Amino acid sequence: MDTVKGQQWLIGIFSTLLIVILIIVAGMEMKKSESTKPEIEIDKTTAQCITCHEDKGIAVKQIDAWKESKHAVMGIGCYECHEAKKGDFDAFTCTGSNILVARHPTPKDCGKCHEQQVKEFANSKHAHQFWLLKNGDRAAFEFPMATRHGCEECHQIGNIWPDGSVGECDACHAKHSFSLSVARQPETCGECHVGPDHPQIEEYIESKHGNIFKAKGKNWDMGYSTTNHEQIPIEAPVCVTCHMDGNKTQPMTHNVSARLATESQAPWSFRTVWDQEHLGDWKKKRERMEEICASCHAPDFYKMYFLNADMVNLQYDEIRRAFVHWTTKLTKNGTIKRLKYKGKYWSNPVLNGWDELPEHEMYYGWHHEGRRFRMGAEMMAADYTQWHGIWEIQEDLTELIKWAAEHGDAEAKKIVNTNDPRKFITYALYDVPGTEWGIPTKTNTTPFVYQAFPDYWDRIYKNVETVYKRGLISEDQWNLWLKRYKNRDYYLGLKYANSPQVDSTWNFYKKRNDIDFKAMKEQVIDLVLPGKNFYNNK
Amino acid sequence: MSVKAWLKERFPIDYDKFIEINENIFIKEPIPIHMKKWWYCMGATPLILFTLQVLTGIFLAFYFVPSPEMAYESVRHITQDVRFGFWVRGLHRWGANLMILSLFLHITRVYFTRSYQKPREINWILGVILFGLALTFSFTGYSLTYNQLSYWAVTVGTNLIKSVPIIGHSLLVFMRGGEEVTANTLTRFYMLHVWFLPLFLVFFLVLHIIVLRLHGVSEPEGFPKGKYFPFYPHHFYKIIIATLFLLAVMSALSIILPPGIGLPADPTTTPFHIKPEWYFYPTYRFLRMVPLKVGIYVTAAFLIAFTFWPFIEPLLSKKNSVRRNISYGVGALTLIITLALTIWESLT
Numbered sequence: 001m002d003t004v005k006g007q008q009w010l011i012g013i014f015s016t017l018l019i020v021i022l023i024i025v026a027g028m029e030m031k032k033s034e035s036t037k038p039e040i041e042i043d044k045t046t047a048q049c050i051t052c053h054e055d056k057g058i059a060v061k062q063i064d065a066w067k068e069s070k071h072a073v074m075g076i077g078c079y080e081c082h083e084a085k086k087g088d089f090d091a092f093t094c095t096g097s098n099i100l101v102a103r104h105p106t107p108k109d110c111g112k113c114h115e116q117q118v119k120e121f122a123n124s125k126h127a128h129q130f131w132l133l134k135n136g137d138r139a140a141f142e143f144p145m146a147t148r149h150g151c152e153e154c155h156q157i158g159n160i161w162p163d164g165s166v167g168e169c170d171a172c173h174a175k176h177s178f179s180l181s182v183a184r185q186p187e188t189c190g191e192c193h194v195g196p197d198h199p200q201i202e203e204y205i206e207s208k209h210g211n212i213f214k215a216k217g218k219n220w221d222m223g224y225s226t227t228n229h230e231q232i233p234i235e236a237p238v239c240v241t242c243h244m245d246g247n248k249t250q251p252m253t254h255n256v257s258a259r260l261a262t263e264s265q266a267p268w269s270f271r272t273v274w275d276q277e278h279l280g281d282w283k284k285k286r287e288r289m290e291e292i293c294a295s296c297h298a299p300d301f302y303k304m305y306f307l308n309a310d311m312v313n314l315q316y317d318e319i320r321r322a323f324v325h326w327t328t329k330l331t332k333n334g335t336i337k338r339l340k341y342k343g344k345y346w347s348n349p350v351l352n353g354w355d356e357l358p359e360h361e362m363y364y365g366w367h368h369e370g371r372r373f374r375m376g377a378e379m380m381a382a383d384y385t386q387w388h389g390i391w392e393i394q395e396d397l398t399e400l401i402k403w404a405a406e407h408g409d410a411e412a413k414k415i416v417n418t419n420d421p422r423k424f425i426t427y428a429l430y431d432v433p434g435t436e437w438g439i440p441t442k443t444n445t446t447p448f449v450y451q452a453f454p455d456y457w458d459r460i461y462k463n464v465e466t467v468y469k470r471g472l473i474s475e476d477q478w479n480l481w482l483k484r485y486k487n488r489d490y491y492l493g494l495k496y497a498n499s500p501q502v503d504s505t506w507n508f509y510k511k512r513n514d515i516d517f518k519a520m521k522e523q524v525i526d527l528v529l530p531g532k533n534f535y536n537n538k
Numbered sequence: 539m540s541v542k543a544w545l546k547e548r549f550p551i552d553y554d555k556f557i558e559i560n561e562n563i564f565i566k567e568p569i570p571i572h573m574k575k576w577w578y579c580m581g582a583t584p585l586i587l588f589t590l591q592v593l594t595g596i597f598l599a600f601y602f603v604p605s606p607e608m609a610y611e612s613v614r615h616i617t618q619d620v621r622f623g624f625w626v627r628g629l630h631r632w633g634a635n636l637m638i639l640s641l642f643l644h645i646t647r648v649y650f651t652r653s654y655q656k657p658r659e660i661n662w663i664l665g666v667i668l669f670g671l672a673l674t675f676s677f678t679g680y681s682l683t684y685n686q687l688s689y690w691a692v693t694v695g696t697n698l699i700k701s702v703p704i705i706g707h708s709l710l711v712f713m714r715g716g717e718e719v720t721a722n723t724l725t726r727f728y729m730l731h732v733w734f735l736p737l738f739l740v741f742f743l744v745l746h747i748i749v750l751r752l753h754g755v756s757e758p759e760g761f762p763k764g765k766y767f768p769f770y771p772h773h774f775y776k777i778i779i780a781t782l783f784l785l786a787v788m789s790a791l792s793i794i795l796p797p798g799i800g801l802p803a804d805p806t807t808t809p810f811h812i813k814p815e816w817y818f819y820p821t822y823r824f825l826r827m828v829p830l831k832v833g834i835y836v837t838a839a840f841l842i843a844f845t846f847w848p849f850i851e852p853l854l855s856k857k858n859s860v861r862r863n864i865s866y867g868v869g870a871l872t873l874i875i876t877l878a879l880t881i882w883e884s885l886t
Contacts (some may be wrong), residue, residue, distance in 0.1 A: 004771050004772060004775065007771070007772065007775035007779060008775065008778065010779045011775060011778055011779055011782065014779055014782035014783050014786060015782055017782075017786045018782050018785050018786040018789070021786050021789040021793070022789060024793060025622070025625045025789055025792070026622075028624070028625075029621060029622050029624075029625070032618075032624070039678050216806075219802070235807060283752065304621075456580075457604060
């Protein structure tokens with residue numbers, strides 16, 4: 001090959017090789033140009049639907065949305081979902097054709113291909129119209145025309161169809177693009193999980209998760225699949241990430257109950273037993289959720305977070321016990337009366353009622369404020385636990401007791417007339433020493449109960465031990481609580497509350513506060529206007 | 539009027555002389571007999587690759603936009619939308635990798651044939667400068683894709699500059715165009731990559747070739763001395779063969795292992811694993827093994843020794859055989875350490 005002839009041969013061989021490779025490159029380029037837009041093959045029936053709908057201008061945008069869908073690419077046309085048999089509840093012959101069409105594809109139709117998802121959904125609490133069981137006087141208080149596009153619109157998600165199937169897939173999977181990105185948007189969940197009685201979307205946006213999503217989510221591709229046991233591809237979770245999406249260890253699920261360990265929308269908070277035979281007990285469900293948390297957080301953080309949230313739920317139950325005490329007592333002694341029509345009761349002293357204030361306050365204390373208090377603690381939404389939660393619950397209870405006193409209840413009168421601050425705690429307490437966020441050095445020096453009751457932590461210990469023995473918290477949680485209880489001076493920060501470092505920092509701000517207060521006093525508190533008031537010239 | 543006469547009127551130069559010079563310099567350039575062996579004649583490979591890099595780089599520059607908002611998107615556009623964009627980018631990316639590889643091989647060959655010896659010391663130093671420029675080329679080019687890995691490689695890479703005594707911080711600010719890696723860094727790196735580095739590289743390359751031609755190709759020990767063959771056609775054909783071979787290999791690699799586009803750069807999220815390109819592995823691994831200051835000084839000492847080896851070697855012994863043995867020993871040790879560090883880093 002060292003001869004010139006040999007070299008010329010080599011040139012020939014390599015030129016040919018290069019040409020062959022360049023042809024492959026060209027082939028790849030052609031294939032790439034072809035495959036940039038997925039090809040949609042439209043079968044005869046679908047073509048007939050599309051032509052007719054476009055001609056008549058009926059629901060044309062839906063056709064455009066379908067063309068963008070994975071259905072279209074996979075050859076799932078109109079009739080695959082809208083197929084009907086004679087006698088079907090929603091069958092009708094489409095005008096201008098002889099095609100028998102189903103007006104409402106139901107989960108039974110979706111389940112022909114998405115069997116697992118439909119099954120999982122049907123086993124979730126989304127599919128259960130529990131509100132119909134205990135509607136009580138709401139059925140009397142709100143008339144059908146109001147609820148039609150109120151309650152019903154959201155609770156349609158658990159609709160039981162005439163064909164026996166349950167659910168409304170397009171409540172989340174907006175038709176007809178059925179886009180994963182749309183389904184995954186927090187606003188999709190927020191269509192229903194919004195407002196005073198279950199403000200999850202507001203709570204999410206208040207949380208750090210929601211904040212990161214709002215700031216950066218617009219650049220995230222939300223159409224990803226999580227069925228392959230891969231890492232969650234987005235930086236902060238949306239609703240679906242924790243409640244449905246899979247990660248490295250957890251499978252994707254349409255059963256939103258699979259990871260919920262506490263029932264916190266019901267009048268009482270309790271550990272979930274929903275579909276226990278398939279999903280396992282609440283501990284198993286919590287384990288699933290923790291596996292998702294573990295994608296981003298360390299166990300130290302999320303286990304403590306959940307312990308605090310669980311304690312908030314248990315605490316809610318104790319406050320609820322106080323509400324129930326008053327409404328049942330006042331009902332029994334006839335101070336408040338149940339709604340009754342032709343022998344049937346239309347209100348329930350422990351659930352709702354509208355004509356007497358205690359019923360009203362009790363309803364709010366559960367259905368609105370009580371949920372916000374609990375869900376805020378579960379979803380990192382401080383304002384909902386605090387101002388929209390416990391503050392309003394306490395006000396509800398105070399108002400209720402005041403009303404009872406005004407209506408002659410001796411026990412209530414005693415509470416109202418005393419100046420003992422213990423009157424605001426007519427229930428037992430739970431507590432967890434400290435938070436998951438860090439060590440607060442000054443915060444825990446102020447609470448009334450810490451200052452007034454030397455046996456405070458002994459009482460708390462007994463309460464927590466009782467709920468542990470009753471299975472309301474797990475052994476792990478009990479041990480975590482014990483660890484904190486034993487080192488409570490450290491976790492509450494009291495150990496450091498008067499250390500020189502903390503005091504020096506604290507005094508710096510105290511001085512600034514004195515300056516602020518002095519300024520406030522000089523500027524406005526001591527201000528006397530010469531014009532006087534117009535009532536008595538003082 | 540013939541074309542030749544027309545041209546002669548416009549460019550009144552002595553054509554016969556021109557042809558004669560051309561014949562002497564190129565066509566009949568005496569090439570030592572050992573360069574008929576493939577192992578010894580590949581010094582032109584980096585030059586071929588550089589030419590291809592210039593051509594593909596110009597095509598990429600048609601579409602590339604050096605701004606944080608557009609850099610990643612334009613790379614994606616080139617790779618996914620532009621006709622033959624994936625191929626041109628593949629050639630450029632693989633060209634860069636093969637360039638470094640061919641330079642490694644070229645340097646190793648020059649070192650072990652001890653072609654750097656007097657009077658060719660300066661050409662070795664020019665070669666080292668060219669190698670440095672090639673590495674800077676790769677580093678700046680890699681950063682332009684503005685994906686997560688490249689962004690963080692730039693951040694970590696430029697961070698090292700801080701450790702340079704006294705002027706470290708100023709150098710860092712100058713490189714980045716500020717304290718952080720921002721739009722300024724991107725435009726700076728772009729200007730370096732497409733303007734300053736090519737200019738410097740061409741300058742030093744021309745010098746490298748001039749010095750080479752002035753001395754003639756060195757003749758290694760073990761080959762008959764004083765035997766030559768003309769540049770054309772034998773060596774010229776070898777260059778053509780190498781060009782065709784490289785184009786074929788790079789095109790094939792662009793198909794089989796096309797360069798990805800990764801995730802868009804996100805200055806707020808540090809990826810779990812930050813790794814530079816493979817040719818920085820030995821340095822990177824070494825810097826991570828020892829305290830940073832020590833690492834920087836040792837690396838600098840190595841670079842100085844490496845650059846001035848042709849001058850250091852004669853100081854070691856008067857006997858050629860001893861010098862040769864020391865050189866071979868040092869070379870072999872460097873090679874083993876480099877390979878070991880590269881493999882180690884690639885496995886972690």
